[in-house]
Structure formats: C-alpha cells, structure tokens
Amino acid sequence: MxxxxxxxxxxxxxxxxxxxxxxxxxxxxxxxxxxxxxxxxxxxxxxxxxxxxxxxxxxxxxxxxxxxxxxxxxxxxxxxRGIVFQDHRLLPWLTLEQNVALALENSRLSGAERKSTVTDHIELVGLSGFESAWPHQLSGGMAQRAAIARGLVGRPGxxxxxxxxxxxxxxxxxxxxxxxVRIWKAEGxxxxxxxxxxxxxxxxxxxxxxxxxxxxxxxxxxxxxxxxxxxxxxxxxxxxxxxxxxxxxxxxxxx
Amino acid sequence: MTVTTDLRMRPAPRLPRLRGVNLTGLLLPALLLALWQTATSLEWVPPVFLPSPAATAEASWTMLTRQNLHLDFLASISIVAQAFVYGSVAAVALGVAAGLSKRVEQFFGPTFDTIRHIPGIAWLPLIVLWLGIGAPAKVVVIAKSVFFPVFLNTLEGIRNAEKRHIELAEVLTLTRWQLIRRVLVPSAIPSIMVSLRYSAGLAWALVVVAEGLSGLEGIGFLIFRAQGLLLTDQLVVCMVIIGAVGFAIDRGMYLLQRHILRWKQGFEG
Structure with missing residues (x-):
C-alpha cells in the first residue's frame, strides 16, 4: 500500500x-x-x-x-481523514445512498466516479439493495455499516x-x-x-x-x-x- | 379455552372500508345531517332561520347557475392562494436568514414582534384606504397573517438543528452554503410544514372575514349579504362551502406534509 x-x-x-x-x-x-x-x-x-x-x-x-x-x-x-461516531449520525432526511454520497460533496471526483464509488462502498459494507432506504428503516448494525461506508467513501488515509x-x-x-477486519484488509x-x-x-x-x-x-x-x-x-x-x-x-x- | 377469553380474543368489529378509506369519520357528519333534517321537518326552528338540507342544496344550485357563485369562489381562493404564497415564501426566506444570523434576528425582532401583535384585520381599514376595497388589500393583510407563524417556526426550526449534525458537516468539510442546504434547512422542514399547514387554514378563515368587511365579491361578501337579505339558505350554502374548502385545504396540506416528511418516523396512533 x-x-x-x-x-x-x-x-x-x-x-x-x-x-x-x-x-x-x-x-x-x-x-x-x-x-x-x-x-x-x-x-x-x-x-x-x-x-x-x-x-x-x-x-x-x-x-x-x-x-x-x-x-x-x-x-x-x-x-x-474519515470518522465513524458512536451514533451512526446519518442525516435522517437523506437516503442511505445520499448519506454516503454526502462525504463526496467536495471531492474532486466526477459525477460518474462518485456514483460508482458510492455503489462500491455500499457493497463493501454489505448493504447493496438498501440504497434508497431511510435511516429510520435501518437496524442499528445496518446504520453503523452505512456510517462506515460514509467514512471510507472519500478514500481517506x-x-x-x-x-x-x-x-x-x-x-x-x-x-x-x-x-x-475484512474492510480494513480490503481498503488497506x-x-x-x-x-x-x-x-x-x-x-x-x-x-x-x-x-x-x-x-x-x-x-x-x-x-x-x-x-x-x-x-x-x-x-x-x-x-x-x-x-x-x-x-x-x-x-x-x-x- | 373458555368462552370469555374466546370473545376477548376476537378482533374488534370494524366499520366497512371503502377502497381503503376508513368511514369512521363520516359517522358524525351523517348524524348531524340527520339532526338538521329532523329539526327542519319537525319545524323546531322556523324555516326562515334554518332552511332544510334540501332547500340549501337547491339554493346552491340557484347560486351556481344564476348568480355565478363559482366566480365569487374563485375570487376568494385566488386571494388566499396569493396571500399564502407571498406570505410563506417571504417568511421562509427571512426565517432562514434570521435563524442563521443573530444580527438579522436582532434587526427584525422588535419590529416584527410589535407588528405581529396587531391583528391582520386591524390593518385592513388602513390598507383599504391605501389600496382600495379590491383584492390587493386583502392579499396584503392575509399574507401578513400567514407570514408570522411561518417566520417564527422557520427561525425556531433552524435554531433546533442538532449540534452533532453540524459537527458531521464540519467533518465532511461542507461549505456554509452546503451546511444550510443539506443540514440546517432540512432540520427546519418539520416545523416549517406544521406552520404552513396552520397558516393555510388561517388564511382561508381570514379571507371570509376580510371579504365581509370590505369589497363586493367573494364567499365572505356573499355570506354577509345573505344575512342582510335574510337569504338564510344562501348563508348556509356559504357556510358549507367554507367548511368543505377549509377541510380540503387542511387535508391537502396534511398529505403534502406527510409526503415531504416521509423520511421521518413518528407516532402513527
């Protein structure tokens, strides 16, 4: 790495x-x-x-x-630098996908790159299929996975x-x-x-x-x-x- | 299992549902209509003071076909719509500005708090002197009444944004503008929606009063004219329209609110 x-x-x-x-x-x-x-x-x-x-x-x-x-x-x-808080801190008015994408608001990626990296990271945390779910529809564990995806999507060091x-x-x-452990190994x-x-x-x-x-x-x-x-x-x-x-x-x- | 428990286990009897619409809410209106019919058929009240439901329905037909009731209706609706749009757009814009900046709040605060306490209807006579008895004076006065609840709730909504969400915005390096658009305004939407629903109903109620006080058209004008001419059936027609439209406005706003706040999980009763 x-x-x-x-x-x-x-x-x-x-x-x-x-x-x-x-x-x-x-x-x-x-x-x-x-x-x-x-x-x-x-x-x-x-x-x-x-x-x-x-x-x-x-x-x-x-x-x-x-x-x-x-x-x-x-x-x-x-x-x-990315962070995952104890509370998932997803914004309740954004869908899971929008919450993850929020971390890329000020990144230099193009629209298409953003979309694909958001998809990749939702997949990485095992939440594919829940992209358009609202945070209140997710279980505690799922919400925390989403927060991890948001923390990693900008590829922080x-x-x-x-x-x-x-x-x-x-x-x-x-x-x-x-x-x-799996995510840590995958992302390095x-x-x-x-x-x-x-x-x-x-x-x-x-x-x-x-x-x-x-x-x-x-x-x-x-x-x-x-x-x-x-x-x-x-x-x-x-x-x-x-x-x-x-x-x-x-x-x-x-x- | 004993018989008693068996009975208790049985689900409560439900009223028939019509394409998913619960009919519970129609019980009381049906009852009131029956009471009205009885009161008029037995002449508990003289017909000149309380026309029968049938006479009222007939009067509405006469008003619609011969007296252009729909034009008066449109006049009232148009005033309410304009006043609601102007009042609420200005209120949300200024409410957000005041919510974001203490200085803006302090600048407007004392003035707004004073104006707010002079009822819209108390403004009407002066504004009619300026703008005449037509629609514009009423639009101004009702817009003022719409403005304050929405302004105060927007301000409060912005101020109630959660610190942890603002911290998140900082971590994600959102700009001031992104913070406003993605965090602060969405935080305020629930309280803005409540105030919009409230003011829409208020605007409709006020147009009736404003038209009754000045002007020569609109539902409010008709209702006071009907009283003067002792056309009780027409008076009741106007009351029914006011009630039905008020109900429709409130339901419409409720559905809009539910759609906009679909991300929010709440107590459903």
Missing amino acids: SNRGTLDIRNVAKTYEVEGRQVNALSGVNLHVAPGEFISIVGPSGCGKSTLLRLIIGLDTGYQGDILLDGHRITGTSLD ILLLDEPLGALDALTRLRLQEEL VTMILVTHDVDEAIYLSDRVVVMNSTPGRIVDEIAVDLPRPRDRAGAEFSAIKRRVLSLMGEYAEAA
Missing part, C-alpha cells in the same frame, strides 16, 4: 477550563501510527481517548504539541472509529468486528479505534494503546502479534487481555 496514513502525535496536551479551573484532558501524548496499521485506544471513561480522536479528526484545533498526518500538522477537518460498536447488541457487535486504510471493550481492541488491532485519566495520558502500548483470525479464548489472547486489564486496573486503583 501507499505511504498515506502515517500519523505522528508529538507531545500533545489539551487543557479545558471548567468553572475557572484548568483541567488537563490530555498531557504528554506521543504516538506513532504506521500506514495501514490498526490501532485501538482503550481506557476508562474520562481518560481523554475521545478528546484525542477529536483532535486527530480536526474538530478541535486548540491543543499544544503536534499532530502530523503524513507530515502535515492538522489544522482542521479534511477529507483525508486514515479512518477514526469512536466507539462505533458501543451501542450495538453483543451478537451484532461480534459480526461487525469481523466486518471491520489506517484505522484508529477508540473503545472500552478490551476484547474488541485485542481482537481487531495490531497494537493496543492503553490510556488513563487525570491527566489523560498514554500509559502503555501493547503489540498484538497474533495471526488473524484470532481466537478470543486462546491462551495468548487471554494473556494480553490480562496485561491490558491490569494496566487499566492498576491505575484505576491508584486514582
């Missing part, structure tokens, strides 16, 4: 002012993500993992340090996933995890997944980044060198899970 999708986070800090007090949402965050890598960020709520994702997508540009995508500092949103499976039932979640896109499901993080990613709170920071990174498809009940899987949980638990106790 190309070298698109190299993310460099250098000494990033983010402070909020809450009722006159400074709150360190993030402090001293360093992370390097290679092109095509699948990274998961786990941590207790309030550890700043979603804040970090907002900085990377460019919705929040007031931070210290540098976030570089392919060498360029992030200064706002851009079509070279990097796709950010903000707890995208968090609101789904257990069975749908497992199924969509398989889908994510860099993926950064924020989740609080440790199993999900280990099952999907090349590397699990563990964060903790006050101040929000990265406490460790754990490489997952297991062949795919992974056995969730295997010994190595469990060992990694124990390590991640202990990292989270240790710091939770200290807090």
